[in-house]
Amino acid sequence: MFFRNGVSAVRRRPGFADGAFLVAACIAAFSAGAARVDAREIHGFAEAAFGPKIGGEGKTRHAGFNFLESRLQLKTLWRPARENKWRAELFSKSDLAGDRNASSVQMRIREAHVLFSPAEWLDVKIGRQILTWGTGDLLFVNDLFPKDFVSFFIGRDDEYLKAPSDAARFSAFGPGASLDVVFVPFFAPDAPLRGERLSFFDPTLGRIAGSDARRVLIEPAARLDHTEAAARLARSYGSAECALYAFRGFFKQPRGFVSSGGRELFYPRLAVWGASIRGPVARLGGIGWFEAGWYDSIDDRRGTDRLVENSAMKYLAGYERDFPNDARVGIQYYVERMRNFGAFQRSAAPGNPPRAERRRVLTLRLTRLFRFQTVEASLFAFYSPTDRDAHLRPCLSWKMSDEWTLVVGADVFTGRRAHTEFGQLDGNDNLYFRMRYSF
């Protein structure tokens, strides 16, 4: 079993973030030359949120509601009072959340990093951070940074779709072009579905599972040669922004089976090469974008291993424009074309869920602001004609004042088949209410 080489179960150590924060603090203190810190401000929010399920099949551990939580977020930026040589600054943002569905109050460090410039043309960010690039709107091709789709599907704020990475980011700025290189020494996957809040298709059972899910996820071991690397080279030509991307690491979702008929799933090795362009659309007005990525499934390049995801080409085209009265419309077309589809079909075992060679997804975003931009009504819809499934996200948010915001929304999933991305979530329709005080 060659693909198990170097892959072993690893428990995430919660202490790591604190360690990273301490290291970051030390670096900052050192580079600041122990200068007096005066630019200290604390911002954040306190939020009460409730996410009841609608209907649902009661398979999950938490059957009545997804969350009933109180959350306090604190963020602060320390910038030394005197301009120091490396212009170092320190940022931290953490959440303290108490959820009726969790046994204890949880503290999560979302960001804790130091940012400094060893040279005029170089920014270095080390520590826990949120990383995003690419052109898609809630669709990702070259953004291989971890995401929390559980939070996304149960109706937490969009902010929580992006999960933090413990990483080092180097950004170099040259005349007309910029290069970003990110190293992630500690693998962080997309937040996996576990059947606690959302039921999902467990391939080891071949059916929808909730608290009875039995798949075991095996993350790559914390080893130096498992460090993930991602790079982006960006340059503008007039108003058009072009970028090239490269990534080497692991799939962010468990796309490999350790053995046929076994319960263990792992994260196969992955390399991605991609490109994007984004800019204004002549005559029509608005913004258009196109992005492509070649997913090279290193552990199954020929597509003959039915236990490991095949390589694929992914394409994304999008367009968005604004209209009078604060209205905004966006559409996207996404295609994922499996490579070596013939080999995939030949090696598939009876009972394996069928797959299309080309998976297509369409998205639609409608947004309109009312009452002097204090009320926002929006709808985001995913629809896949090949998987025949859909996910609808209507949302209404009201900024009652500069401090208070009230949000009401829903997540609706529908699909014909149990194993498709949104179809598997069919029994997880939910509502959510959030009330937030920002300071």
Add this chain to the structure above:
Amino acid sequence: MKLKRILAALAAVLIVEGGVSAGPPMDGHAIAERMILAYYYPRDDAKMAVTMRIVNRQGQERKRRLVMLRRDLKDGGEQSYYLHFLAPPDVQGMSFLVFKHVGRDDDRWLYMPALDLVKRISAADRRTSFAGSDFSYEDISGRDIDEDDHAFLREEAIGDRAAFVVKSAAKRPGESEFAYRLFWMDTATFLPLKVEHYSPQGKLYKIYETREIRTIGGTPTITKAMMTDLDNGRFTEIAVGDVSYDVGLSANVFQERSLRRPPASWIR
């Protein structure tokens, strides 16, 4: 000292008077052109702190605080703007970058730090309110001189300042909120003192008023102004402080890098 001050005042009066009487600028287009230069393009670059107070019919107040950097590539032409929001708390830390173009849509980017997301924003509609205030994008960054027909109407005083009154009618009325605007432009500085906005039905619906003009580094600058929305009984007060001109902002400041990492030397 006193003599010097008197001489300076005398010189100022002579220059202003000279500006008015030399070649009668009773041409609306020429006055509007000078207004655009004085209001939107003073000097080569600028840094300022902007505070907005938005008050609705019920007396509820919302505040916006931001730092604005501006750099002109060509007077009356291309410009770059960088805005960094300090308040309210839900937008604190967000940055906004605008490349203003003439004859085509501006380029706009918004950075949302919580998502590390640089979002490109469609700028097809410039009537949109700026940050929920009574100022539209158009009010903040101006219209191309050729988008309106400018006609000089008369001279009239606003308070103790003499003003040229110019009617600027939109050439393509469907693309702007107003059918025409009446400008009262200070004969001394060419800054707008008052602007009345008229709907296609000829109804006055929005009034801009300058409340304070200060001379900063030799450049007359509007430091307090107010926009009143008559239909909705709302108004927005805007105050500009900490203004400095020609501080040496380079093109490097107006890049994605600054969205992600606000240039501390200009923002603090």
